[in-house]
Amino acid sequence: MINTESPLAEFFQPGFDPADLGPLASLLRAREYLNALITLFRGGDDEVMVRLLILRVIGSRADAPRWSPQELETHFSYINPVKRDTVLKRLRENGLLVWDSDESLYSLSESARIALAAIATLTQFADSDAELGYLTAQVAAGQALGNVSPEALQHLHARLNELHRNFEEALESQSEYQIRNARAKLESVWKWVEKGTDVVRSVLEDESGDRQVQQVAQAIALAQGRMLRMTGVFQRRLAELAAQRVHLGQSGLTSTNVADWLRERTQEQLATLGRDLLTFHPEPSFAMSDILLDVTEFELLERERDEIVASDLPSSEISPAMTAVEAERLIHAEELFALLQGIDVETTLAQAVLADTYPETAYRLSLLSLLGDQEAALEQSIVADLVKLPLAFVTEDIVDEVDHPQVATLTRGWVRPL
Structure with missing residues (x-):
């Protein structure tokens, strides 16, 4: 039950209990851990980075997880002392650092450990497709523990649908550059799609699983099947575009090679390529306004046009015979x-x-x-x-x-x- 006098109740209509909302109720149950993230990420970007740095270093010492004030001061000597003390004070006041008065040592709280674990999982996917990799990892972790979250599955399903839509838009653009980029994107995320396939197969084979989880898993399997067919579609479309390339004389180069080379150049380099190619501004002296006006007046008012134009249908022809191979x-x-x-x-x-x-x-x-x-x-x-x-x-x-x-x-x- 939410206190009607709390600031949260002000966001809702009078007489409505926010705890009745399922999505909000789950957030309220995890409020202690969310407060840890709020403490870490509230403020400017630079402040957040320093807080994360200090907290990750404190949490990285597994053999001796407790720190004395002298150890903290010595270890973080490369940080401005005033800024360092401000960060440590904020972590203490918000319950991320716990002070043991008996032994005079600092240690991380439970919510701080959970926040660090979530951040560590997120940062390890920063070099590839972070969203799909992170979502697949969350679903795989839940499946390994026998507790797959329907919400995590829905996020994975949504991301797969977004990727499929991006691939379709690349195909509709008829641009070889966009299609090649989309195919490279598909190849980069394919390992996560395969991992997701293994997880979904395990979820579907579990007959005792939640019905909602089973339904979302089936939808994910269909989305992955559509992405699988995209590989062949990309290959055929690129083959069609390759047949339409313009070859530049006997140089062996095509218009695609030239376009790729130009895309790799900076604006300054492109400007240098065009410099001194035109030494004067072209002035078409043959286009005179009075002559153009006379021609326009003749075409619009004085020229006689046939009212009836005779046209005959082309003669019929026998369709070509089908070859033996066809x-x-x-x-x-x-x-x-x-x-x-x-x-x-x-x-x-x-x-x-x-x-x-x-x-x-x-x-x-x-x-x-x-x-x-x-x-x-x-x-x-x-x-x-x-x-x-x-x-x-x-x-x-x-x-x-x-x-x-x-x-x-x-x-x-x-x-x-x-």
């Missing part, structure tokens, strides 16, 4: 579509793709990788019908030997109904 691929795609339509239980990859010949098997495997591809589903073809099937294609990093006259090995995988 006809063969169409037959293979139709056979695979008929096979996949009948799958209602989990089926091994060998049962789904193995055919009489190696080329047909390889073609089937390439079609399976398109399952769920939204871009391929927009086409009007048997391939589009195939990728719309409610199936999921899952593989492992294991290669199995198969008994087949033309196929020696095959990646271990399954086709699962959604």
